[in-house]
Amino acid sequence: xxxxxxxxxxxxxxxxxxxxxxxxxxxxxxxxxxxxxxxxxxxxxxxxxxxxxxxxxxxxxxxxxxxxxxxxxxxxxxxxxxxxxxxxxxxxxxxxxxxxxxxxxxxxxxxxxxxxxx
Amino acid sequence: xxxxxxxxxxxxxxxxxxxxxxxxxxxxxxxxxxxxxxxxxxxxxxxxxxxxxxxxxxxxxxxxxxxxxxxxxxxxxxxxxxxxxxxxxxxxxxxxxxxxxxxxxxxxxxxxxxxxxxxxxxxxxxxxxxxxxxxxxxxxxxxxxxxxxxxxxxxxxxxxxxxxxxxxxxxxxxxxxxxxxxxxxxxxxxxxxxxxxxxxxxxxxxxxxxxxxxxxxxxxxxxxxxxxxxxxxxxxxxxxxxxxxxxxxxxxxxxxxxxxxxxxxxxxxxx
Numbered sequence: 571x572x573x574x575x576x577x578x579x580x581x582x583x584x585x586x587x588x589x590x591x592x593x594x595x596x597x598x599x600x601x602x603x604x605x606x607x608x609x610x611x612x613x614x615x616x617x618x619x620x621x622x623x624x625x626x627x628x629x630x631x632x633x634x635x636x637x638x639x640x641x642x643x644x645x646x647x648x649x650x651x652x653x654x655x656x657x658x659x660x661x662x663x664x665x666x667x668x669x670x671x672x673x674x675x676x677x678x679x680x681x682x683x684x685x686x687x688x
Numbered sequence: 689x690x691x692x693x694x695x696x697x698x699x700x701x702x703x704x705x706x707x708x709x710x711x712x713x714x715x716x717x718x719x720x721x722x723x724x725x726x727x728x729x730x731x732x733x734x735x736x737x738x739x740x741x742x743x744x745x746x747x748x749x750x751x752x753x754x755x756x757x758x759x760x761x762x763x764x765x766x767x768x769x770x771x772x773x774x775x776x777x778x779x780x781x782x783x784x785x786x787x788x789x790x791x792x793x794x795x796x797x798x799x800x801x802x803x804x805x806x807x808x809x810x811x812x813x814x815x816x817x818x819x820x821x822x823x824x825x826x827x828x829x830x831x832x833x834x835x836x837x838x839x840x841x842x843x844x845x846x847x848x849x850x851x852x853x854x855x856x857x858x859x860x861x862x863x864x865x866x867x868x869x870x871x872x873x874x875x876x877x878x879x880x881x882x883x884x885x886x887x888x889x890x891x892x893x894x895x896x897x898x899x900x901x902x903x904x905x906x907x908x909x910x911x912x913x914x915x916x917x918x919x920x921x922x923x924x925x926x927x928x929x930x931x932x933x934x935x936x937x938x939x940x941x942x943x944x945x946x947x948x949x950x951x952x953x954x955x956x957x958x959x
Contacts, residue, residue: 648906648908649908650908651906651907651908652872653865653868653869653871653872653903653907655906656868656903656904656906656907657864657865657868657903659903659906660864660899660902660903660906665902665905665906666906667902667905667933671905671906671907671908673871673872673875673907673908673909674875674908677877677908678908
């Protein structure tokens with residue numbers, strides 16, 4: 571199971587629409603980093619609107635992906651985190667303070683543009 | 689009820705009455721606004737009902753006793769008054785009946801009968817009143833929940849959640865849920881949490897607020913904590929609570945100015 575990564579100008583767009591298991595998440599991490607390397611993308615938006623469950627491992631992987639992408643010069647924004655997911659993450663003690671977030675894809679792209687320009 | 693028992697009760701009516709008034713006359717009512725006269729009236733009515741009830745047979749068939757109990761409870765009399773009244777009545781009847789010279793078997797039979805007659809009434813009274821209280825409590829609880837944590841959209845992308853009263857764990861959970869649902873529903877980029885009406889901010893309350901703010905941030909929105917009074921600022925710092933992770937302001941007005949700033953909006957005065 572692989573998660574498709576779309577390229578839009580200098581950004582990469584990912585919409586996660588399947589339930590993330592550990593294997594898929596790790597595969598996704600690898601794919602995304604390769605894609606950033608290949609395309610030289612400056613920004614990445616990961617949309618989690620359809621994800622209604624996240625465990626601590628997936629949360630860790632997502633946090634890692636964000637840091638790894640940053641190392642490669644791509645800024646990541648997480649968008650569309652659902653209330654239930656946010657509550658779970660907070661309960662697990664994961665606040666992902668260093669990760670930028672936005673309400674939806676549109677605002678996520680705005681935020682990316684803002685961060686890259688400013 | 690056994691005819692013989694009833695006869696005895698009817699015959700001894702005045703004696704029962706005398707004993708009853710003696711026993712219940714001293715019943716103190718602090719919660720009720722009853723005058724002594726009203727209280728005596730009530731006592732008389734209670735006893736009359738009980739006396740008549742004996743000859744009528746069963747209480748549950750006819751609603752008069754229940755209506756009376758309802759009336760008593762509505763008048764703010766304690767439930768104790770009814771239970772004590774019933775128990776006193778039972779004791780007096782037994783005393784009076786046993787004053788008659790009866791043989792042992794008949795006495796036991798009467799005792800049993802009075803018991804059978806009295807217990808369902810007692811049960812019913814307790815069940816009815818506890819149901820009444822449970823209902824009242826649940827109504828109040830839901831009213832409290834509704835008032836507890838409203839999220840109000842004020843401007844485009846800006847919402848306010850005013851908090852009033854103490855925050856406990858249960859309420860904190862509700863606040864968090866309402867906050868997150870509201871952020872999604874109104875697509876708020878900025879949420880102002882106003883704690884002007886929160887009397888005490890201790891480590892636990894602060895912890896809940898920080899969690900809520902973190903969750904809001906995960907959703908992609910910003911939380912501004914406003915309404916921090918001087919004494920709250922002092923407590924927060926002396927407790928060593930770190931609120932520097934999200935913006936705080938002393939008043940809702942200042943918070944709103946910042947919120948407008950974040951969302952690139954401004955209020956312009958018309959010339």
